[in-house]
Amino acid sequence: MIIEQMSLFAPAGQSRGLPLDVLEYTAGFLAEEKSNMLLNDFIADVPWSQKLVKMYDREVLTPRLTAWYGDRLGIDYGRLGKSMPLAWTPELRWLKSLVEPIAGISFNSVLLNYYRDGKDSVAWHSDKETVMGSHPIIASLSLGAVRSFDIRRKDDHNEKYSIRLEHGSLLIMKGDLQSKWEHRIAKSSLFLGPRINLTFRKISA
């Protein structure tokens, strides 16, 4: 088993050849204790909801819980087809202030995803919301169970890489990641605990 893993992943849990022009990974960005506290707080305190999405002619529940926070002024969320974000909490403001210097931009919203266990997931997609432009910088913090973040080229699905997003890690998505690649968190057949992911984004009307 260990040998099998070593042939697939470089020592840091990344597949070889991971394109570093679109992904920047920092393990241990948040201290272990702080990460534990945040995970527990978010699970308990965030008003999570499970969204219905249209799949062809059916409506299905997304296989994860979400919550959206952000600035409330200056953006016509209705026009963007979005609901009003929740107001920033002190914890989320603090995390935003930690990731902004690394990302080199300021963010005005954060999407939280709660993967309750290994069966929760997010399907292949890219986050090319026109409001963020085609080359957005997104800062992604991970708390809890380690999950595989897979990316594949839109024009060649065989070109595929994985990176394990660890408790307290920061992943910066940038460059062509949203325009030329798709990403997902696949379901896992392993028994996994909860994971929370925060993606800090800059959107404008």
Ligand SMILES: O=C(O)CCC(=O)C(=O)O
């Ligand atoms: O959970 C993750 O690491 C990724 C989440 C994601 O891709 C998204 O919310 O757009």
Ligand SMILES: [Fe+2]
């Ligand atoms: Fe995404």
